[in-house]
Amino acid sequence: MANLKTLKTRIKSVRSTQKITSAMKMVAASRLRRAQDAAVAARPYAQRMERMVASVLSNPAVAQNGPRLLAGTGSDKVQLLIPVTSDRGLAGGFNATIARETRRRIAELEAQGKTVKLFCVGRKGAQSLRRDHGSKIIGVVEDIGRTGVKFTDAQDIANKVVGMFEAGEFDVATLLFNRFVSAISQIVTPLQIIPVQAPKIEAAPAGGGHAGHGNAAGAVYEYEPSEEEILDALLPGNLRVQVFRALLESSASEHGARMTAMDNATRNAGDMIGKLTMTYNRTRQAQITKELIEIISGAEAL
Amino acid sequence: MADTGSQKIQFDLVTPTALSVSEPVDMVVVPGAEGDIGALPGHTPLITTLRPGLVDIHNGGHVTQSFFVIGGFAEVTPERVTVLAESVEAVANISAQDAQARLTTAREALAGASVEGLAAAQAQVTAAEALVQAVTLRRAA
Numbered sequence: 001m002a003n004l005k006t007l008k009t010r011i012k013s014v015r016s017t018q019k020i021t022s023a024m025k026m027v028a029a030s031r032l033r034r035a036q037d038a039a040v041a042a043r044p045y046a047q048r049m050e051r052m053v054a055s056v057l058s059n060p061a062v063a064q065n066g067p068r069l070l071a072g073t074g075s076d077k078v079q080l081l082i083p084v085t086s087d088r089g090l091a092g093g094f095n096a097t098i099a100r101e102t103r104r105r106i107a108e109l110e111a112q113g114k115t116v117k118l119f120c121v122g123r124k125g126a127q128s129l130r131r132d133h134g135s136k137i138i139g140v141v142e143d144i145g146r147t148g149v150k151f152t153d154a155q156d157i158a159n160k161v162v163g164m165f166e167a168g169e170f171d172v173a174t175l176l177f178n179r180f181v182s183a184i185s186q187i188v189t190p191l192q193i194i195p196v197q198a199p200k201i202e203a204a205p206a207g208g209g210h211a212g213h214g215n216a217a218g219a220v221y222e223y224e225p226s227e228e229e230i231l232d233a234l235l236p237g238n239l240r241v242q243v244f245r246a247l248l249e250s251s252a253s254e255h256g257a258r259m260t261a262m263d264n265a266t267r268n269a270g271d272m273i274g275k276l277t278m279t280y281n282r283t284r285q286a287q288i289t290k291e292l293i294e295i296i297s298g299a300e301a302l
Numbered sequence: 303m304a305d306t307g308s309q310k311i312q313f314d315l316v317t318p319t320a321l322s323v324s325e326p327v328d329m330v331v332v333p334g335a336e337g338d339i340g341a342l343p344g345h346t347p348l349i350t351t352l353r354p355g356l357v358d359i360h361n362g363g364h365v366t367q368s369f370f371v372i373g374g375f376a377e378v379t380p381e382r383v384t385v386l387a388e389s390v391e392a393v394a395n396i397s398a399q400d401a402q403a404r405l406t407t408a409r410e411a412l413a414g415a416s417v418e419g420l421a422a423a424q425a426q427v428t429a430a431e432a433l434v435q436a437v438t439l440r441r442a443a
Contacts (some may be wrong), residue, residue: 225335
């Protein structure tokens, strides 16, 4: 019957979908590897940068009269959320969890009487949030990490955010990104980038010693030019590094999430092919039996 | 210089994407914001910002490697020099024409720069000038 033909087409289409999902899984796996390597390679810079900031801030006089990036505006009325998502979908709950967390935070902050603005990194997040929070979006950055996350991407984002901060558009900026735990687990993590949260000052000199430095804990550095000027240059640098790290984590998470999602899809397609083949065979057998009965009962009637 | 003996200083050149160089060397000269700083083993602990210029690695009395950086930071301790730079290029990989071309582009950008962009454009020119100077010096040597 016609049913057999539809079943056959159905099986064929599921099989080709399976091929696509399994190819996407493989691509995601290799991208994940690269993203993880990039995240590891970025670690020394971030660590040393943090140590320098901590060292400069260990002088309380400097820390107290720090620049605005450190001290903040003295208010937390206007909050900027920076959800980091991907440009492309088919990555399981990767983008949806970020969007959900962003919505939750918006509701929470607005309940506290604060103004919320959004700066979306990644097309998917912007698309999803535009529907109900379109008026809050003050910027969108897309096309990040198509060929691996570059430091210039982080620079662009950080410069835009700092520019907006200096223009007085917000008081506090928080990044929301997926922290990479494993291919099957990514955790939405908030990271406040403005005002800069000082690295743990006590831990820093000890960390330096542990890294193989012979100098006594809390070595006294000379600063050239002054501590204030170094801090002025360090803080935006540190901000760029933090944005870069978040982008790297997010990129690793994206590929991990996509790999898992595509693995599941491939498996589901396999199950479906199994079921469809079973139905196909049953139907075929039923048809044969029916034809046989017809022939036999025809012969008997004679 | 050559016989500072076995005394070496650990030199790390770090960029956001990689640990570019990590090796013991005789001396490192970094372009500090207030003048070049030559760091030998036992240097006083120091943190400085960098201006655009060259980071030179000295071994056995010669410059064995040199890198062009556009700003960044250096941390000097008695045993270690760490240079953090967002953009690092080995001078050996930059041709004289390339350097000259960059200077021309930077000068053009400066000529057309708006009031807000002036400082940034000026910094670009200074960086390009330092680069041209470095490359020609390298040729002459």
